[in-house]
Amino acid sequence: MHTIEYIVFFLALAEELVGTQYADRFVQQYCSKGKISVEIIKDLHIYVRELLHEFSHLSNKLVFYRAGVDDGSFQKVLDNEGYNELPKICFTIVKKHHNTRFFTWDKQSNQTHNIQPGTVVGTDIISPNGFDCYLNSS
Known part of the structure; x- marks a missing residue:
């Protein structure tokens, strides 16, 4: 080893x-x-x-x-x-x-797109045990 x-x-x-x-x-x-x-x-x-x-x-x-x-x-x-x-x-x-993926959905084209760099997700899917957030770097 x-x-x-x-x-x-x-x-x-x-x-x-x-x-x-x-x-x-x-x-x-x-x-x-x-x-x-x-x-x-x-x-x-x-x-x-x-x-x-x-x-x-x-x-x-x-x-x-x-x-x-x-x-x-x-x-x-x-x-x-x-x-x-x-x-x-x-x-x-x-x-x-991590296995978490974020997308935006365009209603007109019915397609998903990558989120913009700098997007912060800080509610709904984060852990209730800490001050968590997701920050998209690219």
Whole structure:
């Protein structure tokens, strides 16, 4: 069985009056034997602490942009990565692989068409358990 490598990239920004400063970390993670994916960022607290210390003060907000998290693993990600007393944390989890399709219907031609890029679907079909939406990128 091949060992699958996953790349984790962290970027921290500090907007000061003088300009924007940034620091980053690039980390490689590997699946445990017999597993095919890694959904939890190992040692997240260590990397976040390192990045926060780059600026000599805590930010009042953190935003995490995540991809590749299965529906059944959202709570596991929050339990493992979302606990922190300070600062406030916002997770944006992006899911590219889903079976949901959106179309518009033209009554005159009785045909369906792709929705426009930038269309947001935020009601009716989303999960009642979170702040979900679909954003059409192309």
